Amino acid sequence: MELNGADIVTQCLADEGVEHVFGYPGGAVLYIYDAIYKQDKFQHILVRHEQAAVHAADAYSRSSGKVGVCLVTSGPGVTNAVTGIATAYMDSIPIVILSGQVPTHAIGEDAFQECDAIGITRPCVKHNFLVRDVKDLAETIRRAFYIARSGRPGPVLVDIPKDVTVAHTKYTPPKGEIAIRSYAPVVKGHQGQIKKAVQMLLQAERPMIYSGGGAILSDASEELIRFVKMVGAPITSTLMGLGAFPFSDRQFVGMPGMHGTYEANMSMQHCDVLLAVGARFDDRVIGNPRHFAQNPRKIIHIDVDPSSISKRVRVDVPIVGNVKDVLAELISQYEAAEPRQNADSLERWWQQVEGWRARDCMKFADSSEVIKPQSVVQKLWEVTGGDAFVTSDVGQHQMWAAQYYGFNKPRRWINSGGLGTMGVGLPYAMGVQMANPDATVACITGEGSIQMNIQELSTCKQYGLTPKVLCLNNRYLGMVRQWQQLDYSSRYSETYMDALPDFVKLVEAYGHVGMRIEKPSDVEGAIREAFSLKDRLVFMDFITDRTENVWPMVKAGRGLTEMLLGAEDL
Numbered sequence: 001m002e003l004n005g006a007d008i009v010t011q012c013l014a015d016e017g018v019e020h021v022f023g024y025p026g027g028a029v030l031y032i033y034d035a036i037y038k039q040d041k042f043q044h045i046l047v048r049h050e051q052a053a054v055h056a057a058d059a060y061s062r063s064s065g066k067v068g069v070c071l072v073t074s075g076p077g078v079t080n081a082v083t084g085i086a087t088a089y090m091d092s093i094p095i096v097i098l099s100g101q102v103p104t105h106a107i108g109e110d111a112f113q114e115c116d117a118i119g120i121t122r123p124c125v126k127h128n129f130l131v132r133d134v135k136d137l138a139e140t141i142r143r144a145f146y147i148a149r150s151g152r153p154g155p156v157l158v159d160i161p162k163d164v165t166v167a168h169t170k171y172t173p174p175k176g177e178i179a180i181r182s183y184a185p186v187v188k189g190h191q192g193q194i195k196k197a198v199q200m201l202l203q204a205e206r207p208m209i210y211s212g213g214g215a216i217l218s219d220a221s222e223e224l225i226r227f228v229k230m231v232g233a234p235i236t237s238t239l240m241g242l243g244a245f246p247f248s249d250r251q252f253v254g255m256p257g258m259h260g261t262y263e264a265n266m267s268m269q270h271c272d273v274l275l276a277v278g279a280r281f282d283d284r285v286i287g288n289p290r291h292f293a294q295n296p297r298k299i300i301h302i303d304v305d306p307s308s309i310s311k312r313v314r315v316d317v318p319i320v321g322n323v324k325d326v327l328a329e330l331i332s333q334y335e336a337a338e339p340r341q342n343a344d345s346l347e348r349w350w351q352q353v354e355g356w357r358a359r360d361c362m363k364f365a366d367s368s369e370v371i372k373p374q375s376v377v378q379k380l381w382e383v384t385g386g387d388a389f390v391t392s393d394v395g396q397h398q399m400w401a402a403q404y405y406g407f408n409k410p411r412r413w414i415n416s417g418g419l420g421t422m423g424v425g426l427p428y429a430m431g432v433q434m435a436n437p438d439a440t441v442a443c444i445t446g447e448g449s450i451q452m453n454i455q456e457l458s459t460c461k462q463y464g465l466t467p468k469v470l471c472l473n474n475r476y477l478g479m480v481r482q483w484q485q486l487d488y489s490s491r492y493s494e495t496y497m498d499a500l501p502d503f504v505k506l507v508e509a510y511g512h513v514g515m516r517i518e519k520p521s522d523v524e525g526a527i528r529e530a531f532s533l534k535d536r537l538v539f540m541d542f543i544t545d546r547t548e549n550v551w552p553m554v555k556a557g558r559g560l561t562e563m564l565l566g567a568e569d570l
Contacts, residue, residue: 001170001171002168002169002170002171003168003169003171004031004035004134004165004166004167004168005031005134005137005160005164005165005166005167005168005169006031006032006034006035006165006166007035007171008134008137008138008141008169008171009032009035009098009137009141009160009165010032010035010036010039010041010042011138011171012137012138012141012142013041013042013069013141014039014041014042015142015173015174016067016141016142016145017066018041018042018067018069019042019043020042020043020044020045020060020069020434020435021036021042021043021044021045021057021069021070021071022044022045022047022052022053022054022056022057022060022068022069022070022071022431023044023045023046023047023050023053023070023071023072024046024047024048024049024050024053024071024072024073024077025046025073026072026073026074026075026077026100026113027073027074027100027112027113027162028073028074028075028077028100028101028102028113028161028162029071029072029073029074029077029098029099029100029160029162029165030162031162031165031166032071032098032100032160032165044071045430045434045459045463046459046462047427047430047456047459048455048456048458048459049080049453049455049456050070050072050076050077050078050080050081050084051080051081051083051084051423051427051453052084052426052427052430052453052455052456052459053070053071053072053081053084053427054070054072054081054083054084054085054087054088054095054097055084055087055421055423055424055427055428055431055453056068056070056427056428056430056431056434057069057070057084057095057097057431058084058087058088058091058093058095058424058428058431059391059414059424059427059428059429059430059431059432059435060431060432060434060435061088061093061094061095061431062091062093062411062414062428062431062432063389063411063412063414063431063432063435063436064411064435064436065219065411066435067094067095067096067145067148067149068093068094068095068096068431069095069096069097069098070084070095070096070097070098071097071098071099072097072098072099072100073099073100073113074099074100074101074102074113074114074115074117074162075112075113075114075115076113076115077099077100077113078097078099078100078115078117078120078121078157078159079115079120081097081099082120082121082124083421084421085097085121085124085125085155085157086124086419086421087416087418087419087421087424088154088155089124089125089126089154089155089419090124090416090417090418090419091213091240091416091417091418091419092152092153092154092213092214092217093153093154093155093217094148094149094153094154094155095148095155095156096141096144096145096148096155096156096157096158097121097125097155097156097157097158098141098157098158098160099117099157099158099159099160100159100160100161100162100165101114101117101130101159101160101161101162102114102161102162103161103162103163104132104161104163104164105163107161117130117157117159118130118157118159121157124155125154125155125156125157126147126148126152126153126154126155126156127144127147127154127156127157128156128157128158128159129143129144129156129157129158129159130159130161131158131159131160131161131164132161132164133164134164134167134168134169135169137160137164137169138171138172138174140158141158142174142178143178143180144156144157144158146178146180147180147183150185151183151185151186151304151305152185152214152303152304152305152308153217185304186304186306186320186321186322187304187321187322187325188321188322188325188326188329189302189319189320189321189325189326189329190319190320190321191329193317193318193319194319194326194329194330194333195333196317197275197300197317197319197330198330198333198334198337199337200273200298200300200316200317201231201233201273201275201300201334201341202334202337202339202340202341203273204233204271204272204273204298204341205272205342205345205346205348205349206270206271206272206273206345206349206352207231207232207233207271207272207273207274207275207341207346207349208233208234208235208236208267208268208271208273208274208275209227209228209231209233209234209235209236209274209275209277210235210236210237210238210256210268210274210275210276210277210279211224211235211236211237211238211241211244211245211276211277211278211279212237212238212240212241212276212277212278212279212280213238213240213241213278213279213417214241214277214278214279214302214303214304214323215237215241215244215277215278215323215410216240216241216243216244216278216410216411217278217323218278218304218322218323218324219324219410220244220277220278220323220324220327221243221244221245221409221410223323223324223327223328223331224244224245224277224323224327225245225246226331227327227330227331227334228245228251229251230331230334230335231275231334231341232251232341232346233251233275233346233349234251234252234253234263234267234349234350234353235251235252235253236252236253236254236255236256236260236261236264236267236268237252237255238255238256238257238279238282238285238417239255239257239284239402239415239417240417240418241278241279242255242402242407242413243407243408243409243410243411243412243413244410246408246409247386247406247407247408248386248406248408253267253353253357254362254403255402255403256268256285256286256560257282257284257285257286257287257554257560258284258285258287258553258554258556259399259402259403259550259551259552259553259554260285260552260554261357261361261362261552262356262357262359262361262552262563262565263353263356263357263359263361265552265554265560265561265563266353266356266560266561267353267356268286268292268560269292269295269559269560269561270295270352271297271349272296272297272298273297273298273299273300274297274298274299274300275300275302276299276300276301276302276303276315277302277323277327278302278303278304278323279303280303280308280311280312281311281312281313282312282418283312286312286313286560287554287557287558287559287560287562288557288558288559289312289313291558291559291560291561291562292313292559292560293313293314294559298316298317299313299314299315299316299317300315300316300317300319301315301317301318301319302319302321302323302326302327303319303320303323304320304321304322304323305320306318306320359565361551361552361563361565362403362404364551366520367520367545368520368521369520370520370544370545371517371518371519371520371523371542371543371544371545372520372544372545372548373396373397373400373472373474373542373544373545373548374400374403374404374548375520375523376470376472376523376527376542376544377400377401377403377404377405377444378404378405379523379524379527380405380442380444380470380527381404381405381406382524383524383527383528383531384440384442384531386405386406386407386408387409387412387440388412388439388440388441388442389411389412389414389432389433389436389439389440389441389442390405390407390412390413390414390442390443390444391414391415391424391425391426391428391429391432391441391442391443391444391467392414392415392424392425392428392443392444392445393415393416393422393423393424393425393443393444393445393446393449393450393452394415394416394420394421394422394424394449394479395422395446395448395449395477395478395479395480396446396472396474396478396479396482396548396549396550397444397445397446397449397472397478398415398444399479399550400444400472400550401413401415401444402415403550405444414428414432415428422448422449422452423449423450423452423453424449424453425443425444425445425449425450425453425469426443426445426450426453426454426456426457426460426467426469427453427456428443429441429442429443429465429467429469430456430459430460430463430465430467432467433465433466433467434463434465440531441466441467441468442467442468442469442470443467443468443469443470444470444472445469445470445471445472446471446472446473446474446477446478447471447473447474447475447497447500447503447541448476448477448478448497450469450471450503451501454506457507457510457512457537457539458510460510460512460537461510461511461512461537464535465537466533466534466535466536466537466538467537468527468530468531468537468538468540469537469538469539469540470527470540470542471503471539471540471541471542472542472544473500473503473541473542473543473544474544474545474546474548475496475497475500475546476492476495476496476497476546477494477495477497479550480495481495481496482549482550485549486553486555486564486570487555503516503539503541504516504539504541507537507539512536512537512538512539513530513533513536513537513538513539514538514539514541515529515530515538515539515540515541516541516543517540517541517542517543518543523542526540527540549567551564551565551566551567552564552565552566
């Protein structure tokens with residue numbers, strides 16, 4: 001059958017099983033929007049800013065494991081989307097961005113709303129395409145989905161000139177798997193390297209497992225739990241890996257790194273064999289690489305992306321492959337291996353780890369006078385039974401959410417890790433709820449972050465989205481203020497939020513429910529009331545302690561064991 005380019009776009013999305021597309025119309029994509037109007041295979045979600053479209057598609061993917069899709073117009077449409085694209089790229093999230101472009105004959109002539117979408121996005125996408133011929137359109141979109149979801153996932157942009165969307169060509173439904181000769185990501189790990197890893201772990205006296213976002217992206221939680229139980233070692237999970245291994249399990253020692261637990265950081269530094277599973281030894285995780293390398297240890301690194309291995313830390317046994325497949329093979333070989341691990345040395349190692357855990361580094365001084373942000377997150381955990389999808393913005397509230405909401409399942413913690421993007425929390429909650437319509441969704445935010453995409457309250461109203469928003473309002477750009485206190489002699493330059501809106505009135509103006517909570521005794525009741533209003537978006541403005549800091553903390557440039565556990569260490 002013969003279709004125009006716009007109809008080919010919608011047909012390709014239907015062929016890929018797409019159910020939701022987040023977007024904002026404009027001149028270059030009008031034919032595509034006309035095609036969307038005439039189809040019933042997927043729902044389009046009209047956001048209020050293109051950045052939110054990408055964030056929502058991103059969270060849709062993070063929470064469901066599917067490829068998220070967004071649609072923007074040319075020029076400012078695609079430049080507004082760049083922050084969202086870079087956010088997804090840094091966290092390896094599979095999304096496909098369809099962008100409009102001026103007609104092919106006008107490209108390079110500074111036409112109205114023209115920009116070089118390919119050049120602008122090249123540094124922050126896994127791949128991008130400019131479609132100049134309608135005959136290439138269907139195959140290009142199919143390749144985009146394949147590239148986005150395979151290997152190390154990531155965003156792929158398809159730039160479509162307006163004349164391509166109106167031109168006609170024969171459309172052929174997809175047949176068989178996509179094959180790209182120059183792109184063949186390794187899935188299975190090298191058997192010899194896996195055997196070395198097994199022997200190394202069997203001989204270890206102080207084994208440690210360190211998992212990251214790759215364990216979640218590859219849906220390897222089940223295999224990770226099984227292998228950790230077999231080895232009997234302590235495990236730490238990065239900010240992006242929280243939930244792959246249950247928080248409530250004794251073997252879990254918390255998050256590592258700049259705001260990680262004392263026991264996780266000490267175990268990372270003093271183990272003799274470290275198994276990294278889908279993690280990349282980020283600067284916020286290991287601190288100073290020279291300090292990290294001071295203690296002799298053997299490192300095994302599993303990652304689907306060979307460029308991530310030995311990038312920041314020298315690795316002894318590299319294993320390139322999909323985390324899920326490699327862990328399955330590790331389990332098989334470990335079960336068959338002889339002799340077994342030394343139980344006495346493992347017990348001594350656990351005694352040391354428990355000694356570090358006894359420091360109780362997450363303890364904080366609660367108050368009956370002022371709301372402590374940590375206690376709000378703890379109450380959220382109690383009210384939701386630890387089973388909510390939790391999105392966050394970026395800053396102190398993000399760290400408190402990671403520290404005090406115990407995630408026992410994967411894909412429940414949705415936040416910007418690598419890029420650290422403010423403004424993601426609310427559009428993330430939108431994407432999560434579209435992907436999981438019956439789930440409990442909470443957005444933990446701050447009074448600074450929420451204002452960056454607060455217009456999406458309008459989108460929530462239009463589509464009946466009802467996340468519960470918890471704003472930890474300390475009237476400061478909190479994390480910047482904390483750094484200014486510690487490193488800049490408390491010179492709080494441009495971090496005080498001096499003209500905040502009345503969030504209750506603002507939220508009510510958008511048609512939602514607003515609450516202002518100022519007393520610690522009212523925190524639990526407010527959260528319970530909010531979650532009882534199942535068909536309403538509720539915004540809770542918690543007026544919190546303005547001086548509270550995130551502890552523990554490893555200052556920039558310091559080593560993992562050079563931790564500040566609280567104000568008394570300053």
